[in-house]
Amino acid sequence: MAGTDDTPDPAGPPPSPAGSSRAGEENRRRALPRMPRWLPRAMVLALALVACFQFAHWAFDRLVGLLVNVLISFFCALAIEPAVDWMADRRMRRGLATGLVLIVLLAASAGFVLALGSLLVDQIGTIVRNLPHYLDDVVVWINKTFHSHLDTDKLQDNVLHSNWVRTYLANGASSVWGISATVIGTVFQIFTVLLFTFYFAADGPRLRRTLCSVLPPAHQAEVLRAWDIAVAKTGGYLYSRALMALISALAHYVLLQVLGVPYAPALAVWVGLVSQFIPTVGTYLAGALPILIAFTEDPWDALWVLCFVVVYQQFENYLLQPRITARTVDIHPAVAFGSVIAGTALLGAVGALIAIPATATLQGFLAAYVRRYEVQDPRR
Numbered sequence: 385m386a387g388t389d390d391t392p393d394p395a396g397p398p399p400s401p402a403g404s405s406r407a408g409e410e411n412r413r414r415a416l417p418r419m420p421r422w423l424p425r426a427m428v429l430a431l432a433l434v435a436c437f438q439f440a441h442w443a444f445d446r447l448v449g450l451l452v453n454v455l456i457s458f459f460c461a462l463a464i465e466p467a468v469d470w471m472a473d474r475r476m477r478r479g480l481a482t483g484l485v486l487i488v489l490l491a492a493s494a495g496f497v498l499a500l501g502s503l504l505v506d507q508i509g510t511i512v513r514n515l516p517h518y519l520d521d522v523v524v525w526i527n528k529t530f531h532s533h534l535d536t537d538k539l540q541d542n543v544l545h546s547n548w549v550r551t552y553l554a555n556g557a558s559s560v561w562g563i564s565a566t567v568i569g570t571v572f573q574i575f576t577v578l579l580f581t582f583y584f585a586a587d588g589p590r591l592r593r594t595l596c597s598v599l600p601p602a603h604q605a606e607v608l609r610a611w612d613i614a615v616a617k618t619g620g621y622l623y624s625r626a627l628m629a630l631i632s633a634l635a636h637y638v639l640l641q642v643l644g645v646p647y648a649p650a651l652a653v654w655v656g657l658v659s660q661f662i663p664t665v666g667t668y669l670a671g672a673l674p675i676l677i678a679f680t681e682d683p684w685d686a687l688w689v690l691c692f693v694v695v696y697q698q699f700e701n702y703l704l705q706p707r708i709t710a711r712t713v714d715i716h717p718a719v720a721f722g723s724v725i726a727g728t729a730l731l732g733a734v735g736a737l738i739a740i741p742a743t744a745t746l747q748g749f750l751a752a753y754v755r756r757y758e759v760q761d762p763r764r
Contacts, residue, residue, distance in 0.1 A: 457580030462618040617744040629656035
């Protein structure tokens with residue numbers, strides 16, 4: 385039809401209100417920052433890592449006692465492995481050889497504990513029997529020095545019938561169960577250490593093969609070398625210390641026997657063991673007990689024991705120890721003392737016992753790989 389324009393309007397029909405609201409909402413939705421797709425996965429992974437850490441911390445806190453026992457057993461097995469290998473080379477089964485070594489060590493330890501225990505029990509009994517006499521002497525000295533008028537009978541009556549004595553006895557009676565539980569736990573720990581030590585020493589070659597079977601050949605040689613160094617250093621340390629403990633015990637036994645100090649064998653063994661397995665200050669700590677026992681007999685005997693302890697320490701440091709440890713464990717005394725302090729801070733008494741063997745193993749392992757050069761010092 386003429387006059388009718390059928391061409392579409394370029395601008396198009398005006399948008400409806402509903403369509404404009406939807407378009408605006410979509411535009412606003414596009415304008416807002418969208419959460420990255422990796423963020424949910426990262427959050428889940430972070431939560432999983434936190435949960436794994438908490439579980440590992442909980443498990444380690446529950447198993448730390450077992451891990452410490454296994455560590456002690458491992459070093460004990462390294463220490464007795466040379467003796468076990470010596471017996472195994474003479475066609476003795478490793479299990480039987482390990483059992484014999486452990487039985488000998490247990491018998492020696494039991495003898496030492498019994499000897500020292502009898503000494504302590506007897507000395508405590510002597511002190512208890514002579515306590516009234518000691519108290520009378522102290523009261524007489526106080527009255528004479530300070531011009532006081534103390535009565536021994538009244539003091540004894542006040543002490544025996546005081547409230548703090550009743551409280552102490554009641555607390556001691558209530559703690560009997562705790563002491564019994566501690567003793568049972570200690571016995572169980574000793575049994576655990578002995579069991580793991582037996583398996584580590586008896587199955588030492590099989591254990592090494594099992595560990596090396598999961599490693600490439602190049603790494604197997606490194607593990608075997610580190611294992612051999614650990615065995616040599618740990619066994620060398622213990623055997624050299626045992627030899628020096630024997631020499632020290634014999635020397636102190638002769639002195640105590642000549643002076644007539646009671647319990648000379650037990651005191652000599654005490655001095656020999658404590659002086660050798662506590663570095664640097666062990667001799668003086670071990671000498672305190674025989675000096676005290678000798679002082680109860682004669683003060684001059686205590687002075688002779690003190691002089692001998694000091695002289696023997698110098699003889700051991702400058703003549704005996706360098707010759708014995710030259711081929712086994714050559715550790716500077718300062719390094720040994722520092723390693724004991726560090727081990728004590730980390731694991732307590734256990735760390736003090738295994739600190740020096742561990743340090744000697746690390747030193748030997750580094751010496752095998754660190755190349756040394758001659759120092760060109762013009763000042764010398």
